Amino acid sequence: MTDSEGLHEVEIISLVYGGNGMGRLADGKAVFVPYVLPGEKVLVRLVDEQQRHAIAELVKVLEASAERVAPRCKHFTVCGGCHYQHLSYKQQTAAKEAILIEQLQRIGGIENPPVHPMIPAPTPWHYRNTVQFHISDNGKLGYQKYASHEIIEIEECHLPEAALNEMWPLVDMETVPGIQRLGMRCGANEDILLNFESDALDLPEISLDLPVSVVLQSPVDTIVAAGDDAVTITVADQMFRVSAGSFFQVNTPQAEVMVKYLLSNLPLKDDTVLMDVYCGVGLFSAFLASRVKRLVGIEVSPSACEDFAYNLDPYENVEIYQDTAENVIPNLDLTPDIVIVDPPRSGVHKAVLDAVAEKNVPFVVYVSCDPATLARDARRLISKGYSLERVVPIDMFPQTYHIESISFFEKKSTS
Numbered sequence: 542m543t544d545s546e547g548l549h550e551v552e553i554i555s556l557v558y559g560g561n562g563m564g565r566l567a568d569g570k571a572v573f574v575p576y577v578l579p580g581e582k583v584l585v586r587l588v589d590e591q592q593r594h595a596i597a598e599l600v601k602v603l604e605a606s607a608e609r610v611a612p613r614c615k616h617f618t619v620c621g622g623c624h625y626q627h628l629s630y631k632q633q634t635a636a637k638e639a640i641l642i643e644q645l646q647r648i649g650g651i652e653n654p655p656v657h658p659m660i661p662a663p664t665p666w667h668y669r670n671t672v673q674f675h676i677s678d679n680g681k682l683g684y685q686k687y688a689s690h691e692i693i694e695i696e697e698c699h700l701p702e703a704a705l706n707e708m709w710p711l712v713d714m715e716t717v718p719g720i721q722r723l724g725m726r727c728g729a730n731e732d733i734l735l736n737f738e739s740d741a742l743d744l745p746e747i748s749l750d751l752p753v754s755v756v757l758q759s760p761v762d763t764i765v766a767a768g769d770d771a772v773t774i775t776v777a778d779q780m781f782r783v784s785a786g787s788f789f790q791v792n793t794p795q796a797e798v799m800v801k802y803l804l805s806n807l808p809l810k811d812d813t814v815l816m817d818v819y820c821g822v823g824l825f826s827a828f829l830a831s832r833v834k835r836l837v838g839i840e841v842s843p844s845a846c847e848d849f850a851y852n853l854d855p856y857e858n859v860e861i862y863q864d865t866a867e868n869v870i871p872n873l874d875l876t877p878d879i880v881i882v883d884p885p886r887s888g889v890h891k892a893v894l895d896a897v898a899e900k901n902v903p904f905v906v907y908v909s910c911d912p913a914t915l916a917r918d919a920r921r922l923i924s925k926g927y928s929l930e931r932v933v934p935i936d937m938f939p940q941t942y943h944i945e946s947i948s949f950f951e952k953k954s955t956s
Contacts, residue, residue: 548600549585553577556636558644558912560624560942572597575687576618576627578606596688608632613666613699620695621687623940630665634936637944641912641934649916651923655931660802662795665939669791670774671726672701672709680715682723700940704731711751726783728772736785756785771848776800779827782851786844788821792937795945799908799935800828802947807879808904809833816877816902818866818893819884822848830856837877838862839869867892881906888914891921898925898952905950910937912944919948926953 551564551572562577571594574585582604585597599618602609612618612626625633638659645654662668674682681694698706704727712735714720724736733753741759754768763770763786771784777797783789790796803825809815813833817826820838822845830836830853838853838861840846846863853859862869866882867890880902882889888911897905905927909915919929927950937945 547586549587549597550603551583551585551597553579553581553583555579556640558640558942558944566595570595574599575624577602578609578628580606581609614697616684616693616695616697619686620684620693621689622684622698622700624942626940630661630939633665633939634659634661634934637936637942638934640942641932641944641946644912644916645919645932647916648913649919649923651916651919651929655929657931657933659934659936660795660798662792662936662939664794666699667702667706668794668939669700669705670702670728670793671724671789671791672698672705674709674723674725676714676720676723680713680718682709682712682714701725702727704733708733708751708753724785726772726785726789728783729775729780732772734769734772734785758785776824777828780852781822781824781827782848783822784844784848787842787848788845790824790937795935795937796824799945799947800825802933802935803881803906804828804832806949807906809879813879814875814877816870816875816880818870818880818882818889820849820861821845821883823852825881825883826859827852830859834858836860837873837875839864839866841865866890867896871896876900877902879904879906881908883908884914886911886914889918894918894921894925898922898927901952903952905952907948907950909946909948910943912946915946915948919950922950927951928953 549566553562553564555563557563561573561575564572566572574597576599577583584601584603586600587595587597589596609627610629617623617626642654642656645651675692677683677692677694683692683694686693705725719739719741720737721740722738726734735753736756739759755766756770757764757766771782774781774783777800809832814835815833816837818839820826820840826836826838836859838849846861849861870893880897930949930951932946932948934946
């Protein structure tokens with residue numbers, strides 16, 4: 542139904558990757574709406590209409606789903622950080638499982654993807670060890686509005702760890718002009734690192750009367766203004782140095798779950814040669830180095846490579862290449878027994894997948910934070926002779942649409 546004001550009544554069919562629900566307009570065109578649930582009848586207003594689909598904003602829920610719950614945060618539906626606070630956590634994980642399966646089927650062309658039940662987070666709130674704020678024109682901390690670059694000043698957030706939630710309201714940005722973003726990371730013993738980021742070449746002076754480490758970053762320089770330029774994060778009794786510019790999994794308990802699952806399911810032997818691609822600071826390598834003959838890490842980030850060298854320093858059988866994976870792997874005279882890839886959301890470069898297949902690597906583990914690029918890359922690996930044995934989703938990001946998973950691929954025997 543469409544009324545005279547351009548509003549459309551829509552029944553929501555399913556949740557899709559990206560946080561939206563999908564329904565159909567009266568002419569059958571797919572329409573995507575945020576903050577809705579399957580089975581709901583909603584009133585929406587179109588904000589963008591293309592030939593084959595439309596994007597709409599939610600005006601009113603006419604008939605609510607029985608699964609709808611009250612969101613915890615006052616900024617939900619305005620701030621773009623959370624997508625599923627209106628859905629119970631049990632149903633969030635079920636929805637993500639279904640979306641992962643759909644992506645592997647539709648994009649990957651995998652008829653019956655072997656997706657295991659999602660491993661839920663021990664707590665769906667206050668789990669992030671790292672958070673990035675944007676700075677409003679008023680010097681207030683905030684996040685970007687949903688589907689926009691507009692900054693929403695916030696008064697509360699229920700995703701950061703408790704120590705970060707105690708710290709961020711104390712930061713007064715009105716006295717620090719020229720800063721666009723503020724990253725905060727919490728380490729062991731609740732040590733906190735503040736990373737002030739500027740797009741300008743010259744860094745401003747800064748003064749903070751807080752018991753924290755402070756780093757200033759510009760496109761050309763990094764200055765340690767107070768304390769250290771890194772924190773220590775502990776996973777399964779293993780300590781990791783993580784610098785301000787290095788990536789690390791934001792959910793520490795679930796990172797431990799992921800590591801333990803890998804250790805229990807990788808076919809490791811004393812003579813195994815293992816390649817850890819997009820290795821970061823060495824989260825997986827630190828646990829695997831003592832169990833294999835040789836371990837090769839590949840990472841493009843200079844700070845992550847420095848952290849990797851520090852974290853893996855006790856091992857003589859480890860080496861690190863600082864370059865893109867597509868530059869290293871095709872030119873490396875090495876055929877590993879196992880390759881682990883943990884790429885960014887953009888997925889694995891096709892030259893990497895092709896080189897892995899050409900080297901006939903028997904076993905590939907794909908750690909993914911984006912089911913769409915996972916499905917795309919799975920399709921390519923399968924076309925190169927690999928079989929997808931299983932996919933294990935691990936919920937690293939409760940309240941959001943993001944889906945982390947570990948996929949296991951084996952090279953088909955040609956004999």
